[in-house]
Amino acid sequence: MLSLKNVGKRFGSLTALDAVGFEVGAGEVVGLVGDNGAGKSTCVKIISGMFQPSSGHIDFDGQPRVWASPHEALDAGIETVYQDVGLASHLSVDANIFLGREMKLPGLLGRLGFLDNSGMRSAARADTHRIGIRLPDVGAAVGDLSGGQRQAVAIARSISWARKLLILDEPTNHLGVAEVEEVLRLIGRVRDQGVAVMLISHTLPHVMAVTDRIVVLRLGRVVAQHVTKETTTAQIVHDIMGASEEEIAAHVR
Amino acid sequence: MLAFAETLVIITGGIDLSVGAILGLSGIIGSLVLVTLTTADHSLTAGLFAGVIAAMLTGLLIGLGNGLMITRMRVTPFIATLAMLGIATGLTFVLTNGVDVSGLPPVVATLGNAVFLGVLTVPIVVTAVIGIVVGLYLHRSQFGRWTFAIGSNARAARGAGIPVSRHLVKVYVLSGLLSAAAGILVVMRLGTGSPLEGSNDELNAIAAVVIGGASLFGGVGTVLGSVLGALIIGTIVNGLIVVGVQPYWQTVIIGVIIAVAVMLQERGRQKEAA
Numbered sequence: 075m076l077s078l079k080n081v082g083k084r085f086g087s088l089t090a091l092d093a094v095g096f097e098v099g100a101g102e103v104v105g106l107v108g109d110n111g112a113g114k115s116t117c118v119k120i121i122s123g124m125f126q127p128s129s130g131h132i133d134f135d136g137q138p139r140v141w142a143s144p145h146e147a148l149d150a151g152i153e154t155v156y157q158d159v160g161l162a163s164h165l166s167v168d169a170n171i172f173l174g175r176e177m178k179l180p181g182l183l184g185r186l187g188f189l190d191n192s193g194m195r196s197a198a199r200a201d202t203h204r205i206g207i208r209l210p211d212v213g214a215a216v217g218d219l220s221g222g223q224r225q226a227v228a229i230a231r232s233i234s235w236a237r238k239l240l241i242l243d244e245p246t247n248h249l250g251v252a253e254v255e256e257v258l259r260l261i262g263r264v265r266d267q268g269v270a271v272m273l274i275s276h277t278l279p280h281v282m283a284v285t286d287r288i289v290v291l292r293l294g295r296v297v298a299q300h301v302t303k304e305t306t307t308a309q310i311v312h313d314i315m316g317a318s319e320e321e322i323a324a325h326v327r
Numbered sequence: 328m329l330a331f332a333e334t335l336v337i338i339t340g341g342i343d344l345s346v347g348a349i350l351g352l353s354g355i356i357g358s359l360v361l362v363t364l365t366t367a368d369h370s371l372t373a374g375l376f377a378g379v380i381a382a383m384l385t386g387l388l389i390g391l392g393n394g395l396m397i398t399r400m401r402v403t404p405f406i407a408t409l410a411m412l413g414i415a416t417g418l419t420f421v422l423t424n425g426v427d428v429s430g431l432p433p434v435v436a437t438l439g440n441a442v443f444l445g446v447l448t449v450p451i452v453v454t455a456v457i458g459i460v461v462g463l464y465l466h467r468s469q470f471g472r473w474t475f476a477i478g479s480n481a482r483a484a485r486g487a488g489i490p491v492s493r494h495l496v497k498v499y500v501l502s503g504l505l506s507a508a509a510g511i512l513v514v515m516r517l518g519t520g521s522p523l524e525g526s527n528d529e530l531n532a533i534a535a536v537v538i539g540g541a542s543l544f545g546g547v548g549t550v551l552g553s554v555l556g557a558l559i560i561g562t563i564v565n566g567l568i569v570v571g572v573q574p575y576w577q578t579v580i581i582g583v584i585i586a587v588a589v590m591l592q593e594r595g596r597q598k599e600a601a
């Protein structure tokens with residue numbers, strides 16, 4: 075369904091991604107792992123339209139696509155929880171859940187752009203209830219929530235909109251043990267509805283528990299791909315760190 | 328009226344230093360068009376119509392210039408609108424040589440100063456109506472929601488699929504249009520086009536918006552608050568004149584008000600972060 079081919083991304087003289095290629099099938103849960111700075115979040119942002127690749131291309135549903143903006147990726151059914159983007163903290167929970175896709179009033183007022191706030195509020199309540207995520211009142215400003223609650227809002231938002239692919243970049247940051255269990259369970263449910271999931275995480279036991287396949291990035295390159303059932307945590311750690319210390323030393327220099 | 332324009336821009340986390348200069352330039356251009364057309368024997372209504380269009384077009388183009396500089400060339404709002412302040416003020420004096428544009432048909436001043444229902448004038452009514460429309464639009468529409476979202480977290484807004492750059496251009500264009508409308512109203516009140524109008528008005532507008540509770544860091548603000556802010560500043564300024572303080576002190580005091588308000592905001596923010 076999604077396939078990256080030779081995708082490269084440079085920031086000035088720094089090569090964040092170098093000829094990255096991997097695939098995500100429909101309804102598949104793929105883990106993307108790697109050390110800090112390996113290029114995972116950069117890869118996420120290229121798939122979600124936040125960044126444009128410097129080279130290579132992306133096929134989505136059999137079509138070569140390069141998103142000019144996140145808007146286009148969202149339209150295609152790709153939802154993303156970013157590691158470092160967050161929510162609009164001055165807006166309420168429901169305003170954030172519907173951000174960019176607001177419900178409008180019926181009739182002329184709606185055509186003039188006026189919002190159906192009560193409609194969005196009850197829909198947001200129903201959505202979060204259906205997903206089974208525990209949230210504070212949807213009318214609360216996001217800035218008044220705890221880090222974990224905010225993360226829950228971001229996850230609820232993307233799960234309720236995802237049609238084809240859900241990308242979660244370190245979604246379990248800030249979460250307590252119970253909430254982490256919750257997120258992992260939700261990933262399974264999303265997959266059961268036929269939506270593919272990309273999970274980025276440093277917590278390998280989580281990745282081992284919920285993924286079908288694991289892609290390992292190191293210094294901007296894909297260095298290994300494993301079927302989760304056929305590999306071990308030790309193997310993944312080895313791939314993440316690299317075969318030899320010299321290689322890392324060479325890069326640092 | 329300028330405070331409405333400034334409210335929109337400040338909520339996005341930007342600032343528009345050119346509102347006063349736009350007021351001045353669009354008033355002058357509107358007046359020049361009107362005078363030229365009526366002396367060239369065109370009908371009065373055609374002249375009035377063309378004058379209003381010319382003034383609004385001036386505001387639109389300057390706002391567009393601001394918006395494009397900020398989104399395309401990535402100039403900070405402060406610098407971009409400061410440049411426009413210079414350009415517009417300069418053009419105002421180039422066009423007038425510093426002299427008032429006189430010879431406007433008397434109907435302008437008549438319309439601008441006619442009092443009905445005891446206290447209301449056309450400029451007051453127009454300002455109130457525009458204020459209500461802008462307020463409703465800002466606080467109830469998708470346009471307004473996106474304006475707050477961008478000021479709150481522009482990257483989150485982009486990630487949610489909002490066309491952030493396009494929206495910012497619209498906000499600066501709207502600011503230009505509102506400032507131009509203010510320019511027209513001032514000409515109506517005075518009956519002449521004065522090149523001095525609008526100078527330092529950005530200071531009053533920013534002060535009104537900040538006192539009205541908007542945050543210069545973006546994401547917070549209301550039209551109603553800005554109206555109250557403008558009333559408070561008006562009261563302070565009038566009070567000072569009444570007690571006999573020299574009018575030259577006005578801008579000093581307004582500057583101090585802005586500084587204090589921003590200091591309090593920064594304190595509040597640090598407390599929140601702690």
Ligand SMILES: Nc1ncnc2c1ncn2[C@@H]1O[C@H](COP(=O)(O)OP(=O)(O)OP(=O)(O)O)[C@@H](O)[C@H]1O
Nearest residue numbers: 085088090108109110111112113114115116117157
């Ligand atoms: N906007 C940017 N401008 C310049 N360099 C960037 C930018 N974003 C990322 N980089 C660089 O690209 C490289 C990859 O960063 P990236 O955030 O993708 O890593 P990551 O694998 O997500 O790391 P982490 O596990 O810490 O989240 C890093 O060297 C980083 O400094």
Ligand SMILES: [Mg+2]
Nearest residue numbers: 114115116157
């Ligand atoms: Mg990352």
